[in-house]
Amino acid sequence: MKRLFLVIFFFIAVSCWAQQTPYELSNKRETTTYAEAIKFYEGLAKNHPKQAKLFTYGSTDFGKPLHLVVLSKNGVFDPSLIKKADRRILLINNGIHPGEPEGIDASMMFARDLLKANQLPDNVVICIIPVYNIDGSHDRTGTSRANQNGPIAYGFRGNSKNYDLNRDFIKTDSKNSEAFQQIFNTWQPEIFVDTHTSNGADYQYTMTLIPTQKDKLNPILANYLTKTMVPDLYSQMKAKGFELIPYVNSIGETPETGITGFIEYPRYSTGYSALHNTIGFMPETHMLKSFDKRVESTYKLLFAYKDIVVRDAKIIGENKRKADEYTAKQNEFALDWKLNRNVYDSIEFKGYTAKYKPSEISGIDRLYYDRNEPFTKTIKYWNNFEPSLKVNKPVAYVIPKAWDKVIALLKLNNVKMQQLASDIKLDLDTYYIGDMKTSTRAYEGHYQHSAVNVNTVKQNIQFYEGDYVVYVNQFSNRYIVETLEPQAIDSFFNWNFFDSILGQKEGYSGYAFEDTAADLLKKNPSLKAKLDAEKLKNPEFAKSARMQLDFVYKNSDYFEKTTMRYPIGRLMQNTKLNLK
Template sequence: MKCYLIILLLLIAMDTSAQLTPYELSGKKETATYYEAIKHYELLDKTYEQAKLLTYGNTDFGKPLHLLVLSKDKIFDPIAIRKSNKRILLINNGIHPGEPEGIDASMMLARDLLKDNLLPKDVVICIIPVYNIDGSFNRTGTSRANQNGPVAYGFRGNSKNYDLNRDFIKTDSKNSHSFQEIFNIWQPEIFVDTHTSNGADYQYVMTLIPTHKDKLNPILSGYMTKTMLPSLYTEMKKVGYEMIPYVNSVEETPDEGITGFLESARYSTGYTTLHNTIGFMPETHMLKDYDKRVDATYKLLQIYIDIVVRDAKVIGENKQRADEETTNQVEFPIEWTLNKNVADDLEFKGYAAKQKPSEVSGLDRLYYDRNEPYTKTIKYWNTYQPSVTITKPIAYIIPKAWDKIIDLLKLNNVKVQQLQKDTQIDVESYYISDYKTVSAPFEGHYLHSSVKVSPVKQALQFYEGDYVVYTNQPVNRYIIETLEPQGMDSFFNWNFFDAILGMKEHFSAYVFEDTAAELLKKNPELKKKLEAQKAKDSGFSKNAEAQLDFIYKNSDYYEKTHSRYPIARLLNDTKLILK
């Protein structure tokens, strides 16, 4: 009998040890590797009927993206889950593998929810164990020079050296494509993407970037700002981790105030905004002990679950209303600017910022004196106003040649149809009249901005198989913010259409001189325009080449497609024969 008890205790001990994470087994100093994380979730899948580990697509590293689904009712079909009126919470970890708190916290949280039978009835929890699988294999203890632990961790860039938290629109990585597949299949109401901050030193372990209130649908924004955020801040304070908005300092230190972070659609929470999903980026502070950062993340994730359980009904109703409103919405802001005249007072707990001689240069350097903590009121600028607003067309017409655009639209649950036959259609076209481009590549692209367009109404020929996208869909935000060139993270700004910006034909001056002279004789209006331009611009009047170019570009010889944005806007409710 005594021997039996010893064996039983050993078996229990072995079972308990098998459920411990590498983080716990290391004394809370190490983060799990990719293989350790997946093995942990595979064991949960094998042990508990309420857990299922799924795979989707692929990543640039050649491994699929995993998704752990925790469902109390053992239902793992997202369509059936939505029909049963349950909420879906999606947690994403390791987009920056050097910021691994969420990886370790989620492993423990999933185990504890299953082991202690704490799964909620009305909420299904989905966890991506490690998003940037590629970067997680590039493991050192030095790539984040300002970070206090863990012992070793992954690298920010993936195997193509992309920062995946800039890739949610351009989708250069297979990781992003697979994430969008997961997101659009599961359609979560709430999304959490775990991170670690950089920047100033202060007393808080955890800071928070929510989906920006001024970009989010007003129904969702009202709930988030008046109900969800106050609950998050209150509950985190109760569990010993008082929280503050992400410290985005106006000056070198937070003393002069901070601004709200405006995440465009290249970022995870900016992308989820396009789908009326409320998103959050919790950012633990890089200089705090790793065990505290993991513990704060664990507790915050638990609070998210508690709030979504508490508000499951209203969250579902809000999402449905927001989707209906977006389907019928006419005016869409696509670019925002900070209103510097509107600021809130924010109680902030920081450390005194001081100067002392540098041991490296001998010159003054900044440091934060942790022996002088303070609590004081600072300014918080967090109001953004639309600077560009678009009136949606009835539909967009996309030539079938632009297949990557179509693939991304389909991936994002956009309904597309095709013309059944060649058709001439009255549309509004944009000509790109001006834009700025960065001088060095950003995430593999020479990114455009400050786009100016000249709209022109014209009859254009479209062909069988060209695509028509009507703007009567819940995903209108995605459609309009990607297809309108002036959008902050439009496909145009990410260089999808750069080929249209270059002329394919031109002229030889010595030949075109005679043609130009003949054009001026036959077209008095053209001659009048030329003389007006010469009178207005003395440099132009002395530049023979510029004058020839002017005549060329105002003649039928000039290619009509130069700088014409290839996606047309259908403004009239024209009956089209579609398949």
């Protein structure tokens, strides 16, 4: 009998030990590796086959597929059936920056504890990406985040192509981004959480929070976010021992000067999710707090998200439906934003006194925070953003089939597209790129454009069988407009997708074109008048034979009309088209 008891005890002990995460087994000093995380979730799925399933999607630049853990109480793992059953989907993304690994470890314990206690909700399906930046997670050191307090070793911010994946959600240079978008647009979450660790000032809080910027979120969703979800997260986390504060984005050297909200452009994960009317959150634990407290706060925050989504599942689903319907009918879209510095809130902030002392390196005064002098102060919080640029949508965009990467990304994002069944000339609005700025240093592999001005010209353009028509009457309207309008901050144009249009392909020999130009002026009095007017207006032009000859050339049929012309047309009338 004693032997039987010992055998039973041994197997129970082994079972309990096997359920521990590497983080727990290390006495909360180490973060889980990619291989350990996948092995752990494979074990969960094996032990709970009716409620947990591990999927793989696409590939990453590291050559591994992207994994997705799905926790579903009733054993339904088909996203279309889950939607039909009116169940919500909460998607949690971890390790986009593997040096910020708290979410990796917290999610493993979160999933295990829900399954172990048989506490999966009836009305919410929980999806977890164990490690998004698989590439960077393999590049482990304990030094790449110089200011961070643990763990012992962790991954690197850049992926194997040295991309910051939290800048890649529009341009999609990485296979990681493509695989993520497969997951996102297959499962279509109502709530999205992307776990991070902060940099910056020192203060008393372990966890800061960036919700989707309220002013750029659909108003229906923003109302629920600001009046219900965020206040409830703050309340729950305070009761759990981890008070929240907005992400500490100081306007001056220290937080007492005030902080501003964060405007997450579509290149960022939560900016991307907002294009799809998904409420997003970027929790940022404080780098200087101990690793175990950072993991614990993330773990408790995940439960807070789960509890709120379970409680408000009906209203969250209804809000998403209304927001999608609103977006499909929406006419005017914001393309860029600016902070209103005239409007601010006053919030309580718990910090540490900022002081200065001579640097041991330079001898010049340096900043430090004195943890022996904590304080609670009221500070200013600027978090009101206004559109700085708007555009009215066309009836449809017409996209030549040659621009295959654009077409592939639109399809990946569930944009409904149709193809022309025959060649046709269409009267539509075209953009000519005017003034713009181009960065002189590469940013995430691109020399980005910005401050783009366009000139709209009505033209009759030839399109061909197989070219694409995208009607702007669908749930994906924000993604469509904010990627296809070249003036938008994260448009495909600004990410250099169309740089080939910026170069002129043909030219002329001056001595040969002189006679042609003279003949053009004789036959075209309006062109002659236009040339004379430019001479009167511009003394430098009047003295330059080369500039005048070039003027005639560029105002003639000899000059190619495609130079600087954005290739995607804006169909402004509901023209009947022969579509496949």
